[in-house]
Amino acid sequence: MNHIHIRIRQVLITRAHQLRAAVVAVGPDPVMLPSRLFGVALVYSGVIISSGVNVDDFVKSESETVASCAEQDREAPARLPTLGWNSWYALGKSSGWPLTREDVILETASALVSTGLRDAGYTTLVIDDSWEATSRQAPPNDGLQPNPTKFPHGMKYMADQLHAHGLVLGLYTVPGNYTCSGEDGGGELGSYGHVDQDIDLWVGEWGVGYIKNCVCNTTAELRSHAYKDMRAAIDRHPNHTVTYECANFMEKPWASTEAADHVCNIWSVSDDVPDNFDSWTAGVDTAVLNRVNRFAGPDSSSAPPSWGGGWSSFDYLQVGGQQSLDEYRAQMSMFAVLAAPIFIGTDLRGIRPENLAVYLALEVLAIHQDSLGSPGHRISQDTASGSEVWVRPLRDAGTCAFLLLNRARTSQRVRLSFAAVSATNPACFSHDTESEPTVHLRDAWAQKDLGVFKDGYDAHLEGHSCTLIVALR
16 A cells, blocks of 8 residues: 555544534434545545445444554665655745744644645645755764754754655755855855764654755766765665755766666756746656666665655745646656656645645655556657647556647647557556457546546647546446
8 A cells, every 4th residue: 555545534534423413313323424525535445335334333343454464564765755845945045045944844844734735645744945054063073963043943844744644744955065045145154074063963862764966066086976976875864764866967866777776765957947837848848868767766776775765856836926726737747657746846835725726736746656656658749739648557466547738829629548558558458459349547646537538538738737547447
């Protein structure tokens, strides 16, 4: 069972408790769970709830399942692409991050819980650049501390507060002397010459569970060993689960066939991506040419099993920014099909409901977190019209997700041909579509069954929009 399935089960348990508290039982009859209460998330969670299920039995069985799966999840990090929130765009990259401070981070943690994002799987909160102090204490206490003005209670306090919210604290650093903000005049320090001390403090003492290692203020010579050095420092703490993100895209770590080069759970495939449709789709084109996902999956290449999975990062989602909702849905759908980590790059304090709904699309997230962990790929592209079809194999035999994308600015019909899919991805259907050319399809965004189709499916898509559908068994 994967992470999103666990989270869906936890949501179901919470709703069951709420239902029991809200219903006054008459006589000895048990409280029953109406199936409509739980919605369509159960299509992917593998749990079939119908009227006649006793609340206590349901809560007991589901709680045991969650506990068992959570124990399995502790074995290695990033078995599935990470879901989380990052402060880089959300708290003001363009203005020097004045909001990257203790009170705002705690408000964000509360928002992750109150909005339902945490229960949907967004459990990692990464404090990006500008949290760091501008000087270090004398050895042996020279692990990098936070800016005391921005984080007056210290980072151990922050980690404890996040853990109490059921969240994982992530921190940003760089291999160089100064971070990106420090290099621009802020003076914030990087980890140069203090990698072991920093990781010992952050992971060993504070309980940080996610490390982002950026590229600012580095040279090619430094980068040639810096990311391996930090992996070695993390490995000094085998009792701590740490997801490790590297931003050294210029070295193209995905291209190496050497296991020693695959030290990161997440690798950036480019520099920052502008928040517009043409930029991120062009970035995807480049990534396809570079074959960035050749080693991506739950067990990345031949890296040690304790390091966990490995995934390509296509930057963060900034829903509510410069794109339309259709464009953001297309971007999130692409991340789901590519099995790319999804980090929220939006200020969650007061987020608009329509923007939140994009992040909380449970059936899209279920595709993203499918336990097979097999990234999808493009099976057709018409550059003249701007139409594309992508496919991602899913865990259950005979099921796949399909992304139909319209990159043109005007509306058009985009076709999914079952014959074309069968020729290249025969495992996508539970039967031979040549002899039995009908397939049952479901719309992940609309959360509804589309019906049974013969030979193929045609979607009428507005400009810069998509549909994300699943072939059901």
